[in-house]
Amino acid sequence: MRKGTSILGVPSLVPSSWELVKRDRNGHEKILAKSILAFDIHSDGTIAYSNGYGIFTLDAVGKSKLVVKDNLIEEIAIS
Numbered sequence: 001m002r003k004g005t006s007i008l009g010v011p012s013l014v015p016s017s018w019e020l021v022k023r024d025r026n027g028h029e030k031i032l033a034k035s036i037l038a039f040d041i042h043s044d045g046t047i048a049y050s051n052g053y054g055i056f057t058l059d060a061v062g063k064s065k066l067v068v069k070d071n072l073i074e075e076i077a078i079s
Contacts, residue, residue, distance in 0.1 A: 005035055008066045013037060013052025020049055032058060040076045048078050 005016050012035035020036040023029050032047065033056070039049035047058040050073040056064045 007033075007035060007051050007054065007056060008064060010051065010054035010066065010069055013072070020047070032062060033064060038074060038076045040078045042078045046078070048076050050074070050076050 005012055014035050014037050016034040018036050019034050020032045020039055021029050022032050033049055035051040037050050037052045039047060041047050048067070049056055049058070052073055053071060054069045055067045055073060055076060057067055058064055
C-alpha cells in the first residue's frame, strides 16, 4: 500500500490528496488538513482527524496538534 506524507512526524496511511476542506457560505474553500482518513467535529467546534496512524486536533488558527499515535485508526467519534 502506498503511504502519504507524514503529519508531525506520524506517517500517513492515505495520500495527501485526501483533504479536509472547509467551505464558507459564499462557496470559498480552504484546505484544513491533508492525508485525512477520518474526522469528527465536537459541539464546541473542535476538529479531530486521523491520518490512519495518529489522531490530531486543529486549533483556532489551523495548527495541528498530535493527540495519540496508534496503528490503523479508521474511525473517530468525539463527544
